[in-house]
Amino acid sequence: MSSPSLTNGEQSALDAAQRVARDVIEPLADTWEIERRFAHESFAAAAEAGLTALLVPEHQGGRGLGPVALALVLEELAAADLAAAFSLVVHNNFVRGLAASGNQHLIDSLLADAVAGRAIGAFLLTEPGAGSDAAAIACHAQLDGDEWIINGEKAWVTNASAATVLNLYAQTDPTLGHRGIVSIVVDASTPGVTRLEPYQLLGGHGMGTGGFRFDDVRVGAKNTLAPVAEAFAAAMVGIDLARVVVGAMCVGMLRRSLRVATEATKARQLFGASVADKQGIQWMLADVATDLEATRLLTYRAAELLEAGADATLAAAHAKKFAARAAESGIAACMQSLGAMGFRRGEGNPLPRHLAAARISAYIDGTTEIQNVVIARHLFAGESQS
Ligand SMILES: Cc1cc2nc3c(=O)[nH]c(=O)nc-3n(C[C@H](O)[C@H](O)[C@H](O)COP(=O)(O)OP(=O)(O)OC[C@H]3O[C@@H](n4cnc5c(N)ncnc54)[C@H](O)[C@@H]3O)c2cc1C
Structure with missing residues (x-):
């Protein structure tokens, strides 16, 4: 490249x-x-x-x-x-x-x-009862004169603990499915908005993930960001770019983890030589280096397609799926090469944080399985051979 x-x-x-x-x-x-x-x-x-x-x-x-x-x-x-x-x-x-x-x-x-x-902005699509099937959201918005009245709950909101403005997706008419969804900008301090306790997670607490509840929240209709019938499509605008970005974040974590592993294994002595002298360790990290290279190539190929204004849906799905898997297995391998110290937080060791974050990359902006839905759709439509 x-x-x-x-x-x-x-x-x-x-x-x-x-x-x-x-x-x-x-x-x-x-x-x-x-x-x-x-x-x-x-x-x-x-x-x-x-x-x-x-x-x-x-x-x-x-x-x-x-x-x-x-x-x-x-x-x-x-x-x-x-x-x-x-x-x-x-x-x-x-x-x-x-x-x-x-x-x-x-x-x-x-x-x-x-x-x-x-x-500080947040994106509120997912709910306790609807994630991948985003068209099934139940949070409800109803027009009353020139105001929306909003009731419902949102889950898995990144920035939830700090956000001041919420881009809320709500259903106006469940019989319309995704065509009934509207997007409304809600000030987080509006009466009736409750910020729920941030989640206790495996990792990634810096992004303040949590939920919100909406009880008869009144917001001016002029705060509509994407109108009914257009909001679901608006939520999907930029999804290919978002997947490329997840790929790039995995490249960053893998790159850093590999550097930590090579430096630490060179410094650590065992059986009269450095850990890095053991061929088993060299090959383990060589495999991570190959996965890093492949992740980088897939990710920046998709980014370049987007840059050129070309369709990058398939390329972004391949990149995101591969990146999330490579990050999880690669960071775990780097951790293993450090022995028990790889498992310990602090001391300049980002591996525990990165390993938990690799799990996060398998959920955000479409899970790994949803990337497979996209890839399979192209595969069975005969469009994957290009
Ligand atoms: C840390 C974190 C931050 C997040 N931030 C946000 C945010 O800011 N805003 C927001 O709206 N959401 C956010 N999400 C939610 C994320 O988008 C959802 O987790 C994701 O859409 C999956 O939904 P779900 O977790 O409800 O799983 P479900 O949709 O219930 O899926 C359950 C399982 O079924 C699989 N599955 C789904 N469909 C298919 C299928 N067709 N075939 C086979 N398997 C399938 C899934 O991949 C998953 O393994 C965040 C999630 C995490 C973990």
């Missing part, structure tokens, strides 16, 4: 991501995990560095990154910590949607704060 040619603006975003990763995320990521709290410091540093409007065009105050540059930025951030990186992904998607499709009221009242990271 040719090395990507970035614009000056894209290179400056990448430089900023490297600085935030090195100076803020790396030193604090274990603290967020141990204290099980949102990565506030990372979000604030990213806002300060201009990383909270990566997909917003420059004339609207953003960075206007293309898909390849976006993937590179998220690779850097996730090499330090996927949770801090994904928190920014979700916020950036919110701001992109607002800038691209928001009406004048939403743009005037919210865009500047969201671009600057003073407002």
